[in-house]
Amino acid sequence: MNMESKYILEKSSVGTRVGGAEFNCRPGRSVLRDTRVPTVEKNGSMPAYTHRPVLYKFVIDGGSAAAEVKSERTSPRGSGLSPAGRILHDVEKTGVGDQKDTGFTGILKRASPTHCPGTNGQLPGGFMHLDIRNPGKPMELANNFRAAQGQHVPQTERQPLASSHIPVPRSRKPSDHADKEVMAATVLTSLSTSSLVLYPSSAPTVQETANKSWKEVLSTSYSSSTSGNWSWDASDQSVPSTPSPPLTNDTNKNFLLSSQADDVNEDVTENTHFMFEDPIPRKRKNSMKVMFKCLWKNCEKVLSTSSGIQRHIRTVHLGRNSDSDYSDGEEDFYYSEIEVNMDSLTEGLSSLTPTSPTTAGPPPIFPPPLTDVPHSEHINMNGSQSHAPTLLSQSAPSTLCHIRTDHAYQGPVTHVRTVSIGEKRQPAASTHTTVNKSHTLITPATKSTPGTRKPRGEAKKCRKVYGMEKREMWCTACRWKKACQRFTD
DNA sequence: AATGCCGGGCG
DNA sequence: CGCCCGGCATT
Incomplete structure (x- = not known):
């Protein structure tokens, strides 16, 4: 299966590739490749494309293209993914304007928004062209x-x-x-x-x-x-x-990502569904009590009744008339229901923070108040139906998290890592699992593997990125079936 | 089934 | 060492 492919590689294709694809982390090695592929010396494991001015062109000509995006969103499967990273460079080189061949969908995928926020953000002159026909x-x-x-x-x-x-x-x-x-x-x-x-x-x-x-x-x-x-x-x-409410744009962004990836999601309700409804019913313990937390920035007000919190928001933050009970519903967006373990209630709201790390947004540029972030993710969905079951919001983010996670490993961007790697390094699995505030646990550090096997990184490695056919482009470690050195974790 | 990579073997 | 690969954990 791979025997023959080993070193029989289409060098031809390499030629067209732009140097961006190569980023040696080990100078002195891979001499062979260097001669053929213009190397962009980047520090360590940074894929070059994150540094280069990139021109993305997003052209959708038919429903089919849209469908492509979808698949990308959900899971990094499919062969399209690996080459995608490269294609990007090709585009850059060739000059975007003319790209119309099928391969282009690859770009589409790669350039899907999931990837953009980080990249675009730090690419001066970076430019993304979105042309939706x-x-x-x-x-x-x-x-x-x-x-x-x-x-x-x-x-x-x-x-x-x-x-x-x-x-x-x-x-x-x-x-x-x-x-x-x-x-x-x-x-x-x-x-x-x-x-x-x-x-x-x-x-x-x-x-x-x-x-x-x-x-x-x-x-x-x-x-x-x-x-x-x-x-x-x-x-x-x-x-x-x-000065606003903690409504982070991340939420919108994330949502946008997910939904836009859905090809013909003519059904918004579907989205709302996945946002609002937790397929996995959450059980509430007796010791748990639903509280309402004001999400207004820097306001940690927590009240036990929705009317109370609404009033609070209305009067304190919205500057509405305090006597009037009239509500236009806007308050709903500024508070969320939280489940509080009465046992640990005394510990204060600090116990809510655990979710933060998970949701730390991609752009760390300005780390929003930690406590706020996670909630701002809930707020929308929660707020939209404030009177509905509580913890739904808790689970909803898992979807977002997923997206985010994806993003994290899709764009090995430095800053993204800086932020997330440390804390969220661990299993994406635990990320998905709703964090129950009342428990401090998590971190099944005691993973199965008896021996200390390095947890598999979530970043795509050479093999995946370049594929077997381009094995010569792998970092040496990968070629030797060792831990990848290029796309480290 | 595909990946990632540890543990080892060979020259 | 550099280079490979069996085999197993993960995904």
Whole structure:
């Protein structure tokens, strides 16, 4: 099976490859390869592509392409993945504009948003071109939902990233979108008491005031995905903080990722489903009590009743009239239900933090308040149906986590690692497992393997990246079936 | 089934 | 050592 393939490699293909693919971590070795492949000396195990100005072009011409993305999202299987990393470079070299061959889907995959945030963020001049020819596909619904998620994010937080990157709004069929969006919106409406605008504006509109409507969000994300220049919310990160509620953009982002990857997810409810419903029913112990925690930044208020917390938010944070019990539902977005173990209640909310490490967002640039992050992930889903079962939110993030995890190992970006590696190194498995606040445990350090076998890294190694056919491109360690030195963990 | 890589063997 | 590979843990 592999005997013959060993050293019989298509050198031809190597030629076309850009040096980006090679990043030796061990100078002095792999001389052979060096001669053929322009090496970009990078420090250690850093794949070069994270350093190079990369030009991504995202072209979707039909539903098929969209489907591709999907598969990428869920699991790193399939052969498409490995070459993808390379193709990226090819693109870069060849000049994006002309890429249209099938291989291109590979790029698509690789360049899928999952990968972007980190990369794009740190690539000065990095530029992602998103050209969606296929009207009304994944992106939109995703965005719709995103809108829902973010509808209460204070204006300050979103505005900057609005349509500033849209040079040329692409023409489209408004009617098409209107339908879908109306549908999506309708669904969403039921999840929230807030107002919402169904108008699929694609033009960068400047809003007037107050309550951020979907309209804006829609136009924002909508256009950003349709226009040529895709900034991938990099701005989100750079947005100069906010006085706002802890609604991290990560949530939106993550969601966007997942949903946009869904090919024809014409069914928003499906998304809401996976977000809101926990297939695995959580059992609540008697000692557990549901509390309501204010998620407003720097506010750790915890009350035992939803009405109480709503009132708190309404009066303290929203500046509403304190007497009035009237609620427009907005408070819902600023608090979440938490389950508190009465036993450890005295220990304070600090016991909630355990989830933080898991959810640390990709861009560590500004580490958000640890305690807030995790909750901000819940808030949306939770808030959307504040009166629904509690711990749902707890499980929902697992999905997000998954995405994030994926991202982490997809883009061996330095900063990403810096942040996550340390704490979340361990099994992705435990990551998925809902962290029960009341328990400090986790970390089944006592893994099965009797001998001290290094836990397998989650990063894709040479073998996977280059594939058997390009074995010569593997790092020596990999070739020797040793621990990969290039894509270390 | 595919991967990742430890433990070992060989020159 | 450099180079390989059996075999097992993981995914």
